[in-house]
Amino acid sequence: MIEFYTLGTSSAVPTDSRDLSSTFLNFQGNKMLFDCGEGTQKSLMVNKLGLMNIDKVFITHWHADHFSGLLGLVQTLGMEGRDRPLFIYGPKRTEEFTKNLLELGYYNRNYDIYAENLEPGDVVEDQEYKVRAIKTDHRVPSLGYVFEEKPSKKVSRKKMEEHGLEPCEEIGRLKDGESVEIDGTVYTPDQLVSKVPGRKIVYTGDTEYSEEVIRASKNADLLVHDSTFTEELRKDGRYGHSSALQAAKVAKHADVEKLVLTHFSRRFTNNAEKLVDEAKEVFENVEAAEDGKKFEIKPHRPE
Numbered sequence: 001m002i003e004f005y006t007l008g009t010s011s012a013v014p015t016d017s018r019d020l021s022s023t024f025l026n027f028q029g030n031k032m033l034f035d036c037g038e039g040t041q042k043s044l045m046v047n048k049l050g051l052m053n054i055d056k057v058f059i060t061h062w063h064a065d066h067f068s069g070l071l072g073l074v075q076t077l078g079m080e081g082r083d084r085p086l087f088i089y090g091p092k093r094t095e096e097f098t099k100n101l102l103e104l105g106y107y108n109r110n111y112d113i114y115a116e117n118l119e120p121g122d123v124v125e126d127q128e129y130k131v132r133a134i135k136t137d138h139r140v141p142s143l144g145y146v147f148e149e150k151p152s153k154k155v156s157r158k159k160m161e162e163h164g165l166e167p168c169e170e171i172g173r174l175k176d177g178e179s180v181e182i183d184g185t186v187y188t189p190d191q192l193v194s195k196v197p198g199r200k201i202v203y204t205g206d207t208e209y210s211e212e213v214i215r216a217s218k219n220a221d222l223l224v225h226d227s228t229f230t231e232e233l234r235k236d237g238r239y240g241h242s243s244a245l246q247a248a249k250v251a252k253h254a255d256v257e258k259l260v261l262t263h264f265s266r267r268f269t270n271n272a273e274k275l276v277d278e279a280k281e282v283f284e285n286v287e288a289a290e291d292g293k294k295f296e297i298k299p300h301r302p303e
């Protein structure tokens with residue numbers, strides 16, 4: 001199971017019910033944050049998400065509502081005796097801003113922090129997943145992120161049934177590339193093993209409507225998109241962000257499974273349903289993010 005939490009869902013300023021931008025992803029114990037606005041460490045505690053095990057923080061851009069929780073988080077990790085390193089990624093100037101942040105005040109810190117500037121297309125890779133930076137369209141250097149589970153191989157239940165096979169010990173060895181003999185018949189991996197596409201989650205951060213986001217979001221399981229205001233307000237000359245309708249158009253063109261709207265202007269803090277209704281005009285499977293709301297993505301089945 002992949003668990004994705006929206007922890008902070010307000011834009012620019014916190015409200016009584018919404019903190020600033022922050023999301024948390026747990027993939028088989030690999031824990032990471034996408035944005036870390038003010039209030040993030042408190043939300044991690046309230047939702048019992050274990051902040052000590054977070055190894056990577058991806059910042060979409062250096063507007064304060066997206067990074068202002070870093071200082072407190074870094075401090076708490078030090079006070080709690082962390083010794084493993086923390087990695088902070090973001091658009092250009094991330095190394096510089098992180099250095100500045102760490103030189104602010106007196107810290108007691110016994111762990112290393114590595115910051116890295118990413119460009120669109122750069123990939124942070126681990127054994128079972130990768131996170132790709134994508135270009136977004138905001139007023140300052142900004143990135144969105146695509147989390148992708150690497151594809152795997154699994155024995156297909158459907159194919160087993162076609163061959164009249166029951167689950168047994170030998171079958172497990174097929175996905176390691178071995179042929180196996182069951183009741184006198186030899187089966188090769190091609191007969192029973194299928195490729196399983198990895199799960200994909202896209203987090204845009206702040207962005208206007210973007211063709212690049214559409215391309216990067218193709219067939220995503222979850223698209224978490226800037227939806228700061230309504231189309232009416234956007235046409236009034238607001239820029240740098242997306243309307244709910246635009247987020248829905250991205251979801252539709254990219255053919256994603258589910259759309260989550262977030263980063264609400266405070267005028268929608270208790271009225272996000274208005275944005276959901278607007279999005280539903282073009283894309284049905286849409287929800288408004290709430291602070292502490294969890295989205296689960298189940299493993300894909302073999303093709």
Ligand SMILES: [Zn+2]
Pocket residue numbers: 011012021063065066206263
């Ligand atoms: Zn913002």
Ligand SMILES: [Zn+2]
Pocket residue numbers: 061063138206
């Ligand atoms: Zn911004």
